[in-house]
Amino acid sequence: QVQLVESGGGVVQPGRSLRLLCAASGFTFSNYAIHWVRQAPGKGLEWMALISYDGNNKEYADSVKGRFTFSRDNSKDTVFLQMDSLTTEDTAVYYCTREDIRSTSFDYWGQGILVTVSS
């Protein structure tokens, strides 16, 4: 079955960096675009970033552009989110999610990983 498993979260000080991973299984990873969506405590969902199936196209929300970098390794069925210059506003649960090829909807989600930015 399709699975997405995030890791790498934790507590980090403002201004520091953190790298999240999302390991996929149960489907042909190299055929699918992957997104990151985050949810601040008690708040709604926020779309953050997209990486195309081959890694050649990446897009970011304005809130993270220039600070976050999305990459993937199709040989390891894994995507990576490098988060730099973190601020307290980046505190959230981060979900990786698969984009359905036909409908552009997010058909499978990871369980989420908490990132806390605090001094």
Add this chain to the structure above:
Amino acid sequence: QSALTQPPSASGSLGQSVTISCTGTSSDVGGYKYVSWYQQYPAKAPQLVIYEVTYRPSGVPDRFSGSKSGNTASLTVSGLQAEDEADYYCSSYAGSNSWVFGGGTKVTVL
């Protein structure tokens, strides 16, 4: 990239219906057929319940239905059941490889 507008809360009695609106602009909801809806239980990941405005993924009960008129999409849950009590989020493709979510609606089953 402004969030889509949803009512913060909605409620309905067991067996009745509830409809949630999701208002955007011609640059997102009104401009594309790619509107989807997600159900989220507390401390759980969201789950897709409607895609491309009206379609249900396999396994989603036919009590869930979607529609769109102009810049506003809607999710209707008919025959409300206790397990439908959750947060619901709409999402739309917004062009240039970007997506936008609504602020979420908490559905309470009375």
